[in-house]
Amino acid sequence: MICEPLDRTKKIYVAGHRGLVGSAMVRRLEQEGFGQIITRTHEELDLTRQAEVEAFFEKEKPDYVILAAAKVGGIHANNTYPADFIMKNLLIECNVIDAAYKNQVKKLLFLGSSCIYPRECPQPIREEYLLSGYLEKTNEAYALSKIAGLKMCAYYNRQYGARYISVMPCNLYGINDNFALENSHVLPALIRKFHEAKEQGAPSVTVWGSGTPLREFLNVDDLADACLFLMDHYEGEEFFNVGSGREITILKLAELVRRVVGYQGGIVLDTSKPDGTPRKVTDISRILETGWRPKIDLETGIRNTYKWFCEKYKTGEFAQR
Numbered sequence: 001m002i003c004e005p006l007d008r009t010k011k012i013y014v015a016g017h018r019g020l021v022g023s024a025m026v027r028r029l030e031q032e033g034f035g036q037i038i039t040r041t042h043e044e045l046d047l048t049r050q051a052e053v054e055a056f057f058e059k060e061k062p063d064y065v066i067l068a069a070a071k072v073g074g075i076h077a078n079n080t081y082p083a084d085f086i087m088k089n090l091l092i093e094c095n096v097i098d099a100a101y102k103n104q105v106k107k108l109l110f111l112g113s114s115c116i117y118p119r120e121c122p123q124p125i126r127e128e129y130l131l132s133g134y135l136e137k138t139n140e141a142y143a144l145s146k147i148a149g150l151k152m153c154a155y156y157n158r159q160y161g162a163r164y165i166s167v168m169p170c171n172l173y174g175i176n177d178n179f180a181l182e183n184s185h186v187l188p189a190l191i192r193k194f195h196e197a198k199e200q201g202a203p204s205v206t207v208w209g210s211g212t213p214l215r216e217f218l219n220v221d222d223l224a225d226a227c228l229f230l231m232d233h234y235e236g237e238e239f240f241n242v243g244s245g246r247e248i249t250i251l252k253l254a255e256l257v258r259r260v261v262g263y264q265g266g267i268v269l270d271t272s273k274p275d276g277t278p279r280k281v282t283d284i285s286r287i288l289e290t291g292w293r294p295k296i297d298l299e300t301g302i303r304n305t306y307k308w309f310c311e312k313y314k315t316g317e318f319a320q321r
Contacts, residue, residue, distance in 0.1 A: 003163075005232040006034075006064055006107065013038040013062035015047060015096055016069030020220050021111055021169075023176045025066050028224035038062055048091040057099040065100050065108040066227065067093070067149075074183040075138050082141035089145035097152050101162055107235070109227055110153050112146040112168045114241065114282055115139050124283035127168075127241055136277070150239055163235045167227060170243035170282045174220035174301065175308045187217060190254055191306055194261040195313065204266040205258070208273035211251030216281040218244045219301035222294045229292045241282040244294050260302050 006012070012029060016022035017039040029037050038060055046052050047069050071088040078085055093110070100108050117125050118133030130150075135143045146168075153164035177188040184192070190207070197205045226242045248256070254267050296304075 003233065003235045006228075008033045009035060010063035010106075011036040011038055011060065012064040012066065013060065014066045014068065015040075015092075016067070018176075019068060019070075019072075020172060020174065020176050020178070021223060022066070022068035024174065024220040024224040025068060025227060027175075028221065028228055032228060047095055048088055050091075050095050053095040053099050054102070057103040057105075061103055062100075063106050064231065065096065065105050066111075067096050067108060068111045069096070070111070070146075072142070074185065077183055078139040078142050079137075085139075086141040086145050089142065090148060093145065093149035093152060097149070097156060097164070100164075101156055101160060106163065107231060108153070108162070108164045109231055110149050110164065110166045111227075112150050112166055112239075113143070114168050114170050114243075114280070115143045116147050116150065116168060119277065123279050124281045125241065126283045127239060127286060154237065154239070157237065165230050165234060166239035167223075167230065167242050168239060168282070169223050170216040170218050170241070170280075172218055172220045172223060174305050177220075177305065179309060186215070186250065187253065187257070187302070188305075188309075190257040191261065191302070191309055194254075194258050194263045195306075195309065197265055198261055198263040202265060204268045205254070205263070206268045206270050207250065207254045208270055209250060209275040210271050211249060211254070211269045213250050213275045213277065214247040214279040214281065215250065215253070216243050216245070216247045217253075217298055217301075218242065218294065219296040219298075219304075222296050222301075225295070226287065226292050230287075230290065234290055238286060240287045240290075241284050242287055243282040243284050244298070245282075245284045245288075246298070247279070247281045248298065256299060257302060257306075260299065260306050 014022050014025050017026050045056050117129050119136040121129040150166040153166050156162040173187040178184045179188045179192045193205050
């Protein structure tokens, strides 16, 4: 459905502005000329506390909201602290979405995750596959919270006539990613591993699994572009997968990162470690039909991310462990 673009002079609140997605949204909004971008750190505003959230919305009265705040983590964290993941994410979503409605926010965008889909659903993954099978057990709590947020937006649209949009991105990477080896995702972990191997003159880098699983990656700046595009051009009942539409094996990804980093050593596959799902790629037909297209190819995105990583690594911003 065609709609009026966002008014760049109005207030827009980005919840979670320090994270990978939220910081990319702030960069994109600044590029686009938004003059009143509202942000709050966790210390300034605890989104899990209803009274704080309601007081903030009543005072600031944002016109638009980007809900990128969430409790996130890797497989180990999700599997070890499921109660924390479902409780904190549900609280954030309920508090922000309801406060947005009560304070006449004109439009809201909710960031979900492709982990909402069943573990065994057909590939590529279409939006219609939601709730068609069992979730991956290791991140079930997080996935359930994101499904609840997506449905909450849909139900507020249906019952109250709200204008809330939900997007489900694939594996993201980019500036402000998490590079801590103990809980980072595969691409930033590979960047750090190859960089440190180059620095230390190590003969090889070990990559978990067989190297055969297929994964899809999207640069977070492309995601931010897609989110603003939808806020400007869409309102309706559908939610959207957002991805690159391209997949790569883990081994090919490791070889690409090795080339970008300039590491000369070998790659050792540790087949005693799990592969995870053999293939995970989203069908992005729905968002392509709106006119949006991803722009940043994987190698360019990794090069930009690695340049940023090197600048931060030299300052000691990442723990040297």
